[in-house]
Amino acid sequence: MGRIGERVMGIIEVSGTGILSLKDSDCDNLIGAEIIFINNESTHSEVSAVPTTSASTVMINGNNISEEQNYTLSINLFISMAASSSTDFVQAQSDNLPHVDIFMVMQYIASSDCYTAAEIKGIKALHSMRAKYINAAVGYVQPERCGDLCKIVAQICPEHKIRSKNYGVHMEVDEKEEEVRYVTCQDCPASGGGCKHALALLMWVHEKSTQPATTEIECYWKKPKLTEIGNKRKFINTSDFGREAHFNVPGASTFMSQFMDAVKEAVPKPQVQLLKYYDEANNLTKLSLHHLFINFGKNQSTADFLMYASTNMLASVCQHTERATIEQQKSQLWYEIRYGRITASKLYAAAHCQKSEGVLVEQILGACKFKLTQAMKRGQILEKEVLKELEQSIKKKIQKVGLLVTGDHPELGASPDGLCEDTVIEIKCPSAAKTFKNYLTKDKQIVAKYKAQIQLQMLLFKRKNGIFCVADPNFEQTRQVTIVQTTLDEMYINDLITKAKLFWKNCIYPILLSSVK
Structure with missing residues (x-):
């Protein structure tokens, strides 16, 4: 019996407190014992046990042991390792x-x-x-x-x-x-x-x-x-439950929102994974075409879907989404809302495209991956500087805006570079003189691709005027900007929208619908 946790079995008769005699010479080093009684009906009763002054006895405290009944003893004896x-x-x-x-x-x-x-x-x-x-x-x-x-x-x-x-x-x-x-x-x-x-x-x-x-x-x-573990209470009786709750808890429908509000209040910028599913941006993703398709009944026509989307795209939510995507490319929501939609920069190409497969379809669906060129990076950097020059020129403050979608045209979207009272602002920053002609003709007219872009921006933002700015290729030195003012041409833009929507119906809608089946 000189090993830790040695277990022995025996039969004794005890009542209340008793003495267990141990017939083993190694018990001189007994330090403690844990006694578990198992009666004839296999019900467990835990009692305490401590060594006595006698090296071969253990005092048992078993107040719940019935008199004159045989018990099988399961004994865990804790023997000092110094015994040997x-x-x-x-x-x-x-x-x-x-x-x-x-x-x-x-x-x-x-x-x-x-x-x-x-x-x-x-x-x-x-x-x-x-x-x-x-x-x-x-x-x-x-x-x-x-x-x-x-x-x-x-x-x-x-x-x-x-x-x-x-x-x-x-x-x-x-x-x-x-x-x-x-x-x-x-x-x-x-x-x-x-x-x-x-x-x-x-x-x-x-x-x-x-x-x-x-x-x-x-x-x-x-x-x-x-x-x-498991040695404490084995079960609880129904009679132990109270008839009424001792405290009030929020309902299942409101608990998580209340909890996440408390998290936001306690920590200014909490890094909580769960917060991603309860933040404001996540609620705005309901405007994404993917989310709308998930909730839309399958095997229905394009017209039915557009009617469903138009009904669910409330104007207030669309405006809220526009403000939430002001950072544009830096916003994840910006990409989510763009997915599957023909944006202003792609309107002209969509109106003149007849291919159901190709780069344009991939770009609209976000499947076309490209790396920013040096010219693109330069344009992003110069955009703020050009806006400052424009503000000084027109003597007006320009407001930064995000991506706007509307219930009138659920499959379209636009995100101009700025907004000024009744005017939308679009800025281009060519990196070389030879690319300047890609934006303006010799007589300073906006080329068709970018005319379609700013016209759709004016239509969705409900503005009558637009300013198309092209920065000088050497803007860093010259600070010169070519400014072209334009007005909304509803006949022109509605004709392009009709053609672009036909392309969306034939080439984009089937892919979006199949993605949620």
Whole structure:
């Protein structure tokens, strides 16, 4: 009976408090016992047990034991590991553990023959050494010092069999050389190859020995917390439930929104994954064609879908979305709302395209991936500077705007570079003189592609006027901007929209519909 967690069986008759006689010479080193009575009807009753002054007896406190009834005893006896050698083992405390720093831990794992396998040195080792596990599984720790050597014995509860006896683990530390000499598990079948229980004790000693000093000494001679799982209350009676709730909780329909509001209020900019599904932008994605198609009945006509989309695209939500996408390319919502829609810059091409497959379809669906050229990067940088020059020229403040979609034209969208009272602003920044003609003709007329762009911007934003600006290729030095003013031509733009919508119906709608089937 000299091993930790030794279990014996016997028959006794007790009533209230009794004495259990143990006929084993090794009980001279008995430190504690845990007695569980199992009666003839297999009902469990936990009682406490402590060693008496007699080396071979244990005092049992069982107030709920019936008189004159035979009980089968399941006894977990906790025997001092010093039983086989000396009596110098003591109960572990926060002030008598050997110091084991992280370098000693890593040196031991790196040099030990038991921890050479990749899986032991990786995930399995980390799993065994996590703080939550070691603090719950390790218990009944005892150190013994002999010169510079400190031996430690402990019990570790196996997490896969918490009802079976605990495993005994031995460890030895050379305090002078600051070296962990060995850590071995006495009971685990996998101990020969370096088991998790040895690593658990190693990390437990490291954690406890490197903690800052406290005002009170903590004792580590105690039962592993893991063994207490399921030993408490096994069930609850319905009579224990109250007839009425003791506190009010929000309803299921409002709980999450109230919770996320509280998170936002407590933390200015919370980095919470859950917040992505409850933020303002997520609610605005309801305007995306993909979201509309998901809620739209399948196998219906294009006209039915456009009617459904128009009904659900409220003007107030569309305006809110426009304000939320002011950053344009920097906004994820901007890309979400653009998906599947013909934007102003693609209107002219869509009105004149007859191909159901090609670059234009890929661009509208967001499948065409391209890298920004130096000219594009330059244009993005210069845009703010050009707007400043334009403000000085027209003596008016220009407002930055986002992507606007409307219920009148659900499949279209526009995002001009600025808005000024009754005027939309569109800016182009060519990088060379030869590309200047791509935007304006020789007589300073807007070319057809960009005329269609600014005309759709004026229509969707309900503005009568537009300003088309083309920066000088050497704008950084000259600060010159060519300004062309235009007015809304409803006949021209409506004709282009009709052609572009036909392209969307034949080439884009079938793809969007099939993507949600």
